[in-house]
Amino acid sequence: MALSLGFIVNSLGGELKGSPTQQVQRLAPLQSAGPDDISFLSHARYRSQLETSQAGAVILTPDMQQLAISRPACILTDNPYLYFSRLTRLWREQHPLPARPRVHPSAVVDPQARIAPDAVIGPLCVVEAGAEIGSGTVLHSRVTVGHGCRIGQRCIVHAGVVIGADGFGFAQHEGRWEKIEQLGAVRIGDDVEIGANTCIDRGALEDTVIEDGVKLDNLIQIGHNVHVGAHTAMAGCVGVAGSAKIGAHCTIGGGAVVLGHLSLVDGVHVSAASVVTRSILKPGQYTGMFPLDENSQWEKNAASLKQLSRMRDRVRQLEQQIQTLQKEQP
Amino acid sequence: MALSLGFIVNSLGGELKGSPTQQVQRLAPLQSAGPDDISFLSHARYRSQLETSQAGAVILTPDMQQLAISRPACILTDNPYLYFSRLTRLWREQHPLPARPRVHPSAVVDPQARIAPDAVIGPLCVVEAGAEIGSGTVLHSRVTVGHGCRIGQRCIVHAGVVIGADGFGFAQHEGRWEKIEQLGAVRIGDDVEIGANTCIDRGALEDTVIEDGVKLDNLIQIGHNVHVGAHTAMAGCVGVAGSAKIGAHCTIGGGAVVLGHLSLVDGVHVSAASVVTRSILKPGQYTGMFPLDENSQWEKNAASLKQLSRMRDRVRQLEQQIQTLQKEQP
């Protein structure tokens, strides 16, 4: 099941320094790679890992070549991380997982759903009436796609995902919540990947929209009528409330929360665990997270924080008193 | 599949200004509604959206009627949002989803579970022994209801929900965790809605209780022996730790956390992403969330925050020094 270095550079490009017949048994990180393995150096800051690595072959940039000179082989490329990502896909192609049925017999697919001939519906999935699954898309096990929801081409949907549950919509009346029927659906573009147990709710009147190339990690909540722009990525446990509009090429860090009805322009990057409480009109990195501290320190600072606005008043008063004193100074 | 305005006001009330035979093809937001659609103005602050809307009919309050004067039709009602919510339900009634079997053949229902004759058990659900599902309740696909758990009438449980997994209970002994068997169950009232992939754990000794009319969004965690009072609503990604007691008519914002063994009285509103670390004995709105900022600004403020308690000491010292100076002033 090994690949030769020659086969790798023939498939992916790059300049091979070493023997094309050298075999690679495994892709491995620098720290644990052995003489039969190939690894990669994605950034100069990891060079010390390279120095002590046993890797028999390494992927790196031409200007780092000196670091690999004592090894049997290296592959030179301008973007080693990208090269590595392509090597993982080549590796998977050459070591395919067991074939699976196109539509697993245990899946519950409504006769009125439209499944592309080469889409894969995994075990125990539910695809409801009017749903559409595009060409090359794979639903792993136990995915639900609700009625009328559409998924584009070449998407990957991991286990436990729920697409098209009702959005959270109620009108209050005499202390009770009256349900607003969710009449929209979910529309997902091409090349989208959706992580395990993530939920994307259907829209209230119109559709919730996930554009092309979006990548969502696990356990993310996307509320009704959210719009996520193309090639935006969100890490695990993010929550996006209803009708938020997130631009293209954004990144949202793990555990962050975006409140409802906000707009984020393209190219906004929200740090992990930050809460977006207002629209963001300028690209950039945004953060709001209490810094971690030893608990005893945190307790003191948190107590002071609850006095912060009063402290600000006291500083202002001090400034006035100083001014008075300075004037009275002979 | 259209509805006439006459049919709508006959069903839901309200005063129609316009022709009862005018047909409505779709419910739509003001911004995207066309001449064949009906929309609504829930609040005066959206009046500019109404001005530019193409909606052929609009639901609004009598005092806003002037804003709709140029339209073919409007419906006057004191609470347009409530009216709209009822219109979505009327719409769904008139445009029903495909009929589904009462108990889907793929569901795994224990013969010792009690399912009301008109409850619906969706595809690939699991209902264990001794569980009870009340009249008119719908379990969407892939819901698990554990042994002995009871769900009331007219509840809606979305895909992937887990009711009655073991609570998280362990006793520590010599550095290891010994399991506390969870001998309680979950008891859910009437008219409760539970969002996709939400989890409600069974109690340790007694039951976890969700009272009537509670609405839980997606991906919420309810720990063992939690008690949620009637008509309380929680947005997505909330976590409520074990034995917390949340009152009636509360709202908990998305991503908020309520620690264990706390009590919140009726009418408490917790803002999104806030952490409740102590009991709340007074109704009101409570918040604790680091304000979002540009990352560079945040870094400066977060660094200062870690010195906050020292800064407070410095301010106190300054105040004393000023006092001394003021006294010494001639």
Added chain:
Amino acid sequence: MALSLGFIVNSLGGELKGSPTQQVQRLAPLQSAGPDDISFLSHARYRSQLETSQAGAVILTPDMQQLAISRPACILTDNPYLYFSRLTRLWREQHPLPARPRVHPSAVVDPQARIAPDAVIGPLCVVEAGAEIGSGTVLHSRVTVGHGCRIGQRCIVHAGVVIGADGFGFAQHEGRWEKIEQLGAVRIGDDVEIGANTCIDRGALEDTVIEDGVKLDNLIQIGHNVHVGAHTAMAGCVGVAGSAKIGAHCTIGGGAVVLGHLSLVDGVHVSAASVVTRSILKPGQYTGMFPLDENSQWEKNAASLKQLSRMRDRVRQLEQQIQTLQKEQP
């Protein structure tokens, strides 16, 4: 279905004060226990609950014995909470749940998966090729174990868990995300419990590892190549990003986030909702969470917080001005 006190102390030890033939109908908390029930006093701070409790028998430490003197019976033991946890297990043994098939017929188990003869695979589970499930391990309903993932002995995996979905790995190229195939798997030790709808991703090249005795609550996200040390426990809604290394005997509070590529030594305790942004090299309790406040107070303090670094400058300036004034003082 009752147990006698004699049977209990014969099984679990402890010193019985009272009649061994006294029957116990139920395990119950002090507040709700009746004369036929047994309860426990885990800590002196709950003694007032004991005073008003109707419990017919109570488990407590010898030095608390006086508090139970008026009751029909008590059991003395050094660690009542541990005793109680063992009593719950004894109770479950004596009141077993209905027998279930070893591999439920609705489960989808690949012929190339290896299931120990006494493991239990619940309804609608998916176990893929090459997966291994150890002796005595129970998968409750609707669990997915991906190809090549291994679970040790005596583990409990609750409904909706996803083990071995792809890690979230992409290389950026010309504004798009190129997938990094996730070639590793997940390796879970013995005596691990995993809560409902929790996700543990497979590693990119090597395995994600959960060591022996780890307890994970519901809705937790464990990223690829995370390593969780033995006997560490995490409460609900925690997110651990890729390649984080968490030591043994740690506890992570509910809703906390651990960023990627960090190391936490053994014995680190992270408070609920705190964000770990740097490695922690010293055991102890760590916290970072905005204190909850009434919303109006919070608004003032949060506004001041955004000026905090400027306020620090102002305090510094005040200090200098005071010094100058003090020097100039006659």
